[in-house]
Amino acid sequence: MPVWNPWHGCKKLSPGCQNCYVYRRDSSIGKDASEITKTGSYDLPLKKDRQGRFKLTPESGVVFTCMTSDFFLPEADGWREGCWDIIRQRSDLHFHIITKRIDRFAECIPDDWGDGWENVTISCTCEDQERADFRLPVFIGLPIKHRRIVSEPMLEEINIEKYLADGLIEQVTCGGESGENARLCSFDWVKELRRQCVRSGVPFYFKQTGALFRMNGKDYRIERRFQMAQAEKSGYSYTPNTGCADRIRYTLPTRADLFARLAKSTFRSRFRLSDEDRQYIADKGLDVIRAHAADFVAKKLAPENPPKDGRQTPMRGHPIFKAQHATACCCRGCLEKWHNIPSGKTLTDRECAYITDVLMDWVVKRL
Ligand code: SF4
Structure with missing residues (x-):
């Protein structure tokens, strides 16, 4: 999956940021993740190879954008317009931006944004109910062509069903927290969120268990390399009308x-x-x-x-x-x-x- 990080570093904003992987990774190499710097990859989507062809092509897949920061970070206000210009020029690529700062979206879009650009997906993250109830009403009222919700790290059971009702959300993703100090994620919360998606006919992606996962009342420490595999193995991701849930293995009670x-x-x-x-x-x-x-x-x-x-x-x-x-x-x-x-x-x-x-x-x- 291609990743485009036009700038690096971020400021912690809400409970989901507590064990931010950018901070963890930077501190492991003695770097301060709260220092926000423009990167050498700022114009990556425009870079070409020796034959004059773009390095990133539609075949490379969706371009995950600003994965070591937040695209709507105030400290990056001076650099964002250039990114919109690049996204505008590369209308053949699809860009996916995941943000905790959806409340800044309206003041950060370019003049010609209109009803949204077809080649941009915006994901709004909500790690708990308070963040969901603050961010999602804003999110569903914005002009965006493709929108998703991400609850990762999922810190508690959340109810977002009312925000799924009008068919604007293309997918909900959830997952636990990774890292040594990971907070708990419960399979019950995952299943509850999935049920909301099923009832609303919205695809649901159970991305990963996180490092500390509760299932059937028991807490499990799960190594990083198994976290995605275990979520996949559960079969709890859901796409409507595909029969995907038939593969879930379960036991009826006596x-x-x-x-x-x-x-x-x-x-x-x-x-x-x-x-x-x-x-x-x-x-x-x-x-x-x-x-x-x-x-x-x-x-x-x-x-x-x-x-x-x-x-x-x-x-x-x-x-x-x-x-x-x-x-x-x-x-x-x-x-x-x-x-x-x-x-x-x-x-x-x-x-x-x-x-x-x-x-x-x-x-x-x-x-
Ligand atoms: S917004 Fe994202 S990148 Fe920024 S500190 Fe929080 S978790 Fe880290």
Whole structure:
């Protein structure tokens, strides 16, 4: 991947900067990363080889720009116009700029920016909820042709679903922090962010675990060389309508374990069958109730991204609705959290049968 660093060095801005890799790398060679300097690569996209051909070509791939600084750093205000000019000249290349200073974007764009340039992607980073709620409303209101969100290092669970709703975001990327003093990243946070992307139909890239990763309540130290590979192996990156989630490996809970955990939940255990429900089941017979359950599962849960996911199961109106809430089979988020069934995949016949069995187990035990 081509990298263009027109200047080097940066000023720490927010919690995500605490263990900045630019600072770590510079301090390892006795350099002060807070000194911002224009580099010898300032005009890299215009550089040519001996044959007079540009060194960077569209075939080289997307040009990651300003990766050892922030493109919208105030200290670089005097150099940015020249970069825009280079980006304008190289309209055949695609430039990707990742920033924590999206609030400076509007004052830093060139006069002819218009609705944005087709050859520029801007990624806005938000490492926690506070930064997301400050930066993303600004981000989605800006004239940008290609925009992405990056949560890296991800420092807590974040909810950005409302910013994904209008279809402006092309991809969400997340990952943990690297380095010796890395802060924790939890797989639960990753999965929660992914579910928001699935529901919004936005591609999701789980880039890397970071060096300290929590999974199933246990913390793991992960060596740098395995951090991307482990994220890739999890299969939790997501592209809508590709069947990519089918490769996620998971284990269904045993019925005993599931019901034991459900019994500890105040919300789940408050559901009961009423006399009216029991009469309805007696009148219809268990085979018909099972057929109703199977139908609800097939229509409301089985699609890769069910309509109104999270709100598709009423609280009352059918005994199976109560069974769905009581057993956490009410939406795809609950199926993932309680049953390990990944969101973003079309349920198989086996998975549908498992859910139907769980629902009927709950019903039969309460007759
Ligand atoms: S904005 Fe980026 S490059 Fe600058 S200090 Fe923060 S993490 Fe480092």
